[in-house]
Amino acid sequence: MAPLAKIRGERDRMSAIERRIADFMLENAHLLRDYSSQQLANALGISQSSVVKFSQKLGFKGYPDLKFSIGESLARRESGGTGPGMAPSARRLGNPGILLAESLWRAKGEAVQVTTALNAHADVAAAAEAIRGAGKVYAIGVGNDGLYARAIAIKLALIGRTAIHLFDTALMAVGTSSATAGDVLLVLCEHGQEAALCQTARLFRQRGGKVVTITRHTANALRAHADIALLVSAHDPRPQVELLLYQAALQHLLDLVFLLLCEDEAHLRMLVENAAPIE
Known part of the structure; x- marks a missing residue:
């Protein structure tokens, strides 16, 4: 690293x-x-x-x-990532688009690398195992995080899990009121300070459910309500780049959980069936 x-x-x-x-x-x-x-x-x-x-x-x-x-x-x-004694090609030096793309690619790779190092494989596997054994999985997030919550809910449905995507903060507590022991609440919140999400997580645990959170690698209120806390690290002085790095690292973390779920033959078979074109 x-x-x-x-x-x-x-x-x-x-x-x-x-x-x-x-x-x-x-x-x-x-x-x-x-x-x-x-x-x-x-x-x-x-x-x-x-x-x-x-x-x-x-x-x-x-x-x-x-x-x-x-x-x-x-x-x-x-040097643009070139090896010792190797100069960047004239094509790269004369093409700002290539340099921008390579710079962003390296920055994303670094964010993913640090995020991977922050999360022990046992924690990522525990999150996948909780989802695998859950009766229902509630995926929630607000703002940009809500887009990723919706995407993971769709992927979970594709492998046969009962997944519910919630996006209205005013209705999140109501939306999870039918949760029972063994259900999983997957909460995506970059800074972990959303009061409505913290309240929903607290009530969910009181009903016997398990809470999995994904936030930035900072001390935050939401992590205090988690059974399993996964972390994202993405830093850049340019806000437009930092946003992209956070999204790349968050997506990578969600992808790891999904791949672990697909190691289950039943889940993989369901994914293949659901991905087949409808005739």
Whole structure:
């Protein structure tokens, strides 16, 4: 995983001092080559050992190893992902459309990579298993998340699951009032602060249902109501790009759950039957 992506992904679980180091590195990555661990510590007003421990916590031998990895990652990004000694082709340099597409592709790949690393396979598998054994699956989300909730509900119906898509926040609590023990509520909410979704999740659990949430990798109210909390990490200073990265990582996470469900032969057979053209 790219070191800066790893720092972004881990930031919300860091201590206050670690977040200060992380923010400095994320905002001044190009300057790190000129900073020793002591100079970085002095700039932040912390101890040198804090910088060393921060680097080791991320899986590096020490600060020089982390600094080299960040520099190497930046060099690859600036060269358009070409290998050592390879210059970008004239066609790519002269075509801004290709450069834009490649830049977006790399950014999406990084967001997906960090998101995958954040979610233990056991958690993704547990979400799939809960859906597999559910009598009914309620998929809810608002705004852009609602589009993905509707899409996963359709996919679940294709493999024979009873899936209900809810999109009106005023009626979500009513819509799930028929839930019984063993049913699953799949809640998609980017920032996890939607009060109506939190209330619906709380009531759902009181009825014996299981709540699966997908939110950003931040501390948020909705995660507190989850039996299984899946996380998305997607960061970019450009809001239009960050939106696309979040959607790409969210879709990838939902796709993983769907693929695990399709390992069930009955589900796969139902998908093939439903996908066949109607004559």
